[in-house]
Amino acid sequence: MVKLMMILLGVDYLRNRSRSLTVTGWLLLIIGIGVFVDALDGALGSPIAFVGWLLLIEGALTLAVAWAGVGGQRKLRYAKGVAFVLTAALIFEGNHHGHFVLSILIGLAFLFDGLLQATSALVVRYRRYRVALGFAIFEVLLGIFMIQPYPTHYKGTVPYCIGAFFIFAGWNLILIAMRVRKLTSNPAVWVDSSAEAASETGKTNDAARPALQAREWDGPPADDEPALTVHVWTPVGSSKAETQWHPIVDRYIAAVDRNGVISTGHAALESPEGIYVSLYPAVEIDRSPDDFARLLRATRENDVPGMFQQSYAVESKAWCPSTTRVRIRNYDPNRLDSFWRDYREDTTYNLTHRNCSSSVSRALDAALEGAAGRLYGARAGWGALFRMIATPELWVAAQVRKRAVTMAWTPGLTLDYARALSMVADPRPYGWLKVTRMALAKMRESRRAWREEGTHASDGRSNIDPPARV
Structure with a gap:
């Protein structure tokens, strides 16, 4: 995720906001640790029901506008909406069974991902496979921690996930801020010093750059x-x-x-x-x-x-x-x-x-x-x-990139990666905004049709001859 954000945002953009990124990262890290530790004793002080409502609202809104998506975007929105609604339902269940099912699903996801990453690292043996193997082992241990009932008998599953999310998000922001402060080029991509210097001095070939006439598009x-x-x-x-x-x-x-x-x-x-x-x-x-x-x-x-x-x-x-x-x-x-x-x-x-x-x-x-x-x-x-963080395709691209780097780039992964990045580079309108625009356009069209019908009706009445006087 760190390298992908550095690629899409650029070093200059991130360098200008490195101090704010550092402060935000430490804040998220402290909050995440607090939520995670709070869940260890089973006496939950975190607003879990509030999280459930947020997931339910987001899932319902996503499902409501999913039909407005294009191609793979529509499928991704449906999958996201269903996942959020089911997670919210398990949170609202509130008893042992709901916590148990949620813990098993999340734990199995971590286990499967870790085992897949470890297997691919041992089979492919790319240059830094030992580092990926270490992360895979950590992911497997995290999955086991989610599945086993100690110490909270599954009550802490949601706070654990929330805390882990804030911890990883904060740590990623801190890493980004630390990396971009003294960089003159982007280490996430392959560029030479001459091109970087030309870009910084403004001597790039602007005539070859496609002119962007909009900030979002309805389709490819x-x-x-x-x-x-x-x-x-x-x-x-x-x-x-x-x-x-x-x-x-x-x-x-x-x-x-x-x-x-x-x-x-x-x-x-x-x-x-x-x-x-x-x-x-x-x-x-x-x-x-x-x-x-x-x-x-x-x-x-x-x-x-x-x-x-x-x-x-x-x-x-x-x-x-x-x-x-x-x-x-x-x-x-x-x-x-x-x-x-x-x-x-x-x-x-x-x-x-x-x-x-x-x-x-x-x-x-x-x-x-x-x-x-x-x-x-x-x-x-x-x-x-x-906006970039809120785009679901960014997270898809990050997961595809992770699989490809730890395994191997294949045409199928490249296809998914390109599709996801195309949605970030050429952003589509927000689903609810697109639906609102379509509804307003439909209302304007209906109002125009009603006016035309009224005009035709009045013209027809004026063309009728008045009755003759006796």
């Missing part, structure tokens, strides 16, 4: 609108033969056809300025089931020569059109160009550490740096930060 860019495009060939969609059905696996990892051939899919990034990021092994890798497990390790012995494709038109003609695409208006072509000039110098390919999907994701990070603050320009205030 039109086909004729200049936008950054992420192309994704899903494992199932790019397979040459009919694939076997493996839920989740064939969406995020690989698909296996009836001949036993494994297809991992592909990802590429295209910009209107002519940049095309598409890394592919120079020699086709043998992806038979016997060798596939060995290739999953992100170690240097699995590095092979790679090559960058020339353009989407050439690649799609030689192979097939992309299965799906994500288009984003709000991006920085100068930072993308800087990233591309450095990144293309190294053509090394590694199936899990440096592949097509990781290349696209890193290019996307570079292009979207400062996207949230760029919408408002010099007038960007705390509202940009609050």
Whole structure:
């Protein structure tokens, strides 16, 4: 979450507010510790019912406006609304059974996430897998703490979660403030010093920057609108033969056809300025089931020569059109160009550490740096930060990024990551605001129709001949 916020807000935006971020972080940290400690003795002093009402109201409002969403946004809103309403119902249940069910669900979520992260770290063995393994063990222990009844017999589940949320949120804000105070470049993205200097002195190529005429949009860019495009060939969609059905696996990892051939899919990034990021092994890798497990390790012995494709038109003609695409208006072509000039110098390919999907994701990070603050320009205030935090897609993108960094970037994860970031970079209207606008427009349309009907009726009466006098 820390790196993602640094990417989307930009170093300059955060540096100017580092002191306020530090104060807010310490305040949240102290409150979180207080709430967590308060729950240990079972005598709860925290307003748990108030939290339940907040969750219920937020869940109900989310469900009420979920139909106004577009594509994946609609599904995410429905999932969020249902989760909030069920959590509120369990809180209001207030007895042992409600606390027990809530504790089991939250504990299992922590356990599953920790075990998944630990397994992927041990299998892939990327550069810093030991750090991720330590966090995974901590998450497993936290899940066990939630499931077992000591010391509050499940009464403290909600305060534990609230306290943990405030603790992690406060700690993240403190980390961000500490990192940005003395930074001259953003360590969360890949940019060189020359591009950073050009950006600071204002000597960037503004003519190449797409002009943003709005701060929010009702949908994705039109086909004729200049936008950054992420192309994704899903494992199932790019397979040459009919694939076997493996839920989740064939969406995020690989698909296996009836001949036993494994297809991992592909990802590429295209910009209107002519940049095309598409890394592919120079020699086709043998992806038979016997060798596939060995290739999953992100170690240097699995590095092979790679090559960058020339353009989407050439690649799609030689192979097939992309299965799906994500288009984003709000991006920085100068930072993308800087990233591309450095990144293309190294053509090394590694199936899990440096592949097509990781290349696209890193290019996307570079292009979207400062996207949230760029919408408002010099007038960007705390509202940009609050709106970004309140966007559910930010949390989705953070979780996808966490999975990809600790496991491996795949076309499926890159697709979800690009979709989530597109909602943050090109924000949509708030659900309740969109519904209000639609209701007002409908009322104006109905009033206009009534006036026209009244006018036609009066005109018809005036055209009737008066009765003749006798």
